[in-house]
Amino acid sequence: MAGGLPISSPLGTIYSTNITSSKRYGIGNYTLKQFAQALRQGVRADGAHLYPAMPYASYSLLVDDDVKALHTYFTQAVAPVDRPSTTKTDLPFPYNMRFSMMAWNALFAGGKPYTPDPAKSAEWNRGKYLVEGAAHCAECHTPRGFFMQQDRSKAFGGAVLGSWYAPNISSDPVAGIGAMSADELFQYLKAGKVKGKAQAGGEMGLAVEMSFSKLTDRDLRAIVSYIRDLPPIADASLTKPKFAQGQPYTEVSKFRGVGDVSSDNALAGGPAQLFAANCASCHGVRAEGSLDGYFPSLFHNSALTTGGGRNLVATILFGLSRKGADGLAFMPGFGGKATDIAAFSDDEVAELANYLLRHYGDASIAVTPQLVAEVRAGRAPKPALATLVDIGKWAFPVFLILFVLWRRARRSRAKARIASVAA
Ligand code: HEC
Ligand code: HEC
Structure with a gap:
């Protein structure tokens, strides 16, 4: 938990920070309220905004009891590592303006703690809570829209992730994982492979090793039950499963x-x-x-x-x-x-x-x-927004220079006119 893990984003590399119980370099001093605010709203104790590479948009679904349990765990059970992260996030202008996340949050984050859907089973509800919240599967598997928000019309339809690709895991039998049985999906999340179908490399290998393999079988079964119930996202270019x-x-x-x-x-x-x-x-x-x-x-x-x-x-x-x-x-x-x-x-x-x-x-x-x-x-294709911002970044100073030149030319012409009138 000492931070320094690079997370590639199309806008640049973002590094995770020290979240051990270190009071100086970690989050050992965070009150429950500050911790909850960082986790669910993406706002640090000092008021600065986190980048959505920290999946607070998903964590906003966490219920109060779980947030409290996590706070106790992080401040009391995670051993302090008393050194700063060796790497610091340094995104180029304008992405280094963290306050711009306020607008993004207003539009795309700020979910409410999970409330169960009474029409569905307890297992399905537990699965949805884990998949959409703590396990944040959608953060990797859902493609992003223009503002790099999750495009929920293609939820779990597959997305590029730095060097890797998080595939379509909707229930479509051809493009998604509809052809995986419940047992196979369970095995994939627990051990990272399904013989003759798929294995977990890259980010997914990490997620299986560090997280999903540690879940109880019951929680894994709940995840499987919800994932297999996702609406299918088809891909017309695929002819065979x-x-x-x-x-x-x-x-x-x-x-x-x-x-x-x-x-x-x-x-x-x-x-x-x-x-x-x-x-x-x-x-x-x-x-x-x-x-x-x-x-x-x-x-x-x-x-x-x-x-x-x-x-x-x-x-x-x-x-x-x-x-x-x-x-x-x-x-x-x-x-x-x-x-x-x-x-x-x-x-x-x-x-x-x-x-x-x-x-x-x-x-x-x-x-x-x-x-x-x-x-x-580790480069992902640039999103349209970044291209637009790049054009804007160059276009704005060029525009400014042209404007100043135009003003000067106008003023000197006016002066010349006044001089000629005076003469
Ligand atoms: C940090 C990003 C990340 C998270 C979080 C994540 N995945 Fe993945 N997932 C990937 C990547 C990348 C792959 C491709 C791995 C490979 O093929 O080596 C993958 C592969 C898979 C596959 C295999 C699909 C196929 O066609 O081979 C399944 C199933 C899957 N993930 C389910 C899930 C579920 C369920 C969750 C949440 C409980 C989840 N993933 C969370 C990145 C992620
Ligand atoms: C020393 C043995 C070894 C060699 C050599 C090797 N592989 Fe692999 N390969 C593996 C193992 C083990 C796995 C992963 C099985 C798992 O995830 O459970 C794997 C997985 C893969 C996968 C699936 C990855 C994923 O994320 O789904 C591909 C594709 C692959 N290898 C291609 C190759 C190619 C191409 C070469 C030659 C350039 C190669 N391998 C050489 C042992 C090897």
Whole structure:
């Protein structure tokens, strides 16, 4: 809880802060009222506004008893870490004006503590309370509108998240997770994987490891019951369910006996060799995975059918490391950071990804080296609002200069006229 975790936003990187019980650097001095205000309204004890990267819009649903319990936990049970966060959020103008969040909050935040829907079961209500509140699933899985607010008309329809893509988890059987059974969804949240369908990497791996794997089975069942009841968000571009695309395939006989296959010379043989040299040892020659499912098959795998290939690219670059309820899942990254495994260039990653998509995933998805560079840098596409603000930022000073010049020209012309009249 000592802070410093980078959270990428399309406007820049926002760093989490120290929320240990440290009285100097954390929130050890926060009264219950101040704590509740930060949690539900996004306002710090010193009155400054938090960025919505802290999901206070979701936490506004938390009921008083839970806020009180959290306050007790944070101020009494979380050990103090007496140092400031080493990193500080420094967004560029105009996003550094925190008070602008007041307008955003007035429009898009400020929900009320949850009140159960009497027409629904207690389990469903518990699920909704957790999903929309504490677990804030929608903050990642719902696409954003013009003002970067959640676009609730596409609730849980999938959204880009820095390097990763949080897929459509609505009940649509083709684009969403309608084809996952209740048990499978339960297992995904508890352990981070469903054999032959999906595994949790990136932000979701973190969420499973740090949070969802710690929930009681009862709460997980409640979440599953609510999620499976979400209205379907369809995607016309998908023709086949995302967990049913691709099939076993190999070209290895083509280059068997032709020469060594190693990560160093793999590209000479094209993407099929790149796969054989770097991936097949774990995922299988025909990408069928291992029998026990520890190494997933790459066909029938949502990473190869959603989000324009973003999670496929992110997995190749960064790998995956997640401690779930069933132990450690680990894959090395090939992006040239963290391990000494051969680093792939953007072109190599794109070529490999397209080969995999063609044979094992959604063949209509095409990955460009530009996308790979974007994922490598953790950049999400810029929202329209940011583009507008960028234009405005440049246009305003240019306008000001032109205005001053015009005024000067007018004044000197007027002076000249007065001079000529006087003469
Ligand atoms: C911090 C962001 C974040 C939060 C919070 C989050 N998710 Fe995810 N979720 C992701 C990302 C990113 C992926 C893709 C992971 C991958 O494929 O490796 C994902 C994947 C999934 C998948 C698999 C879908 C598929 O097609 O493969 C399910 C199901 C899911 N999330 C459910 C949930 C539920 C339910 C919650 C709340 C209890 C939740 N998520 C909260 C980011 C998030
Ligand atoms: C050392 C073994 C190993 C190697 C080598 C390896 N992987 Fe993996 N891979 C794994 C494991 C383990 C998982 C995760 C299983 C889990 O999440 O439970 C995984 C997961 C994946 C996923 C799913 C990620 C997601 O978020 O849904 C993809 C896609 C993938 N690997 C592609 C590749 C490609 C492409 C290569 C070669 C460049 C490769 N892997 C090399 C072990 C490996």
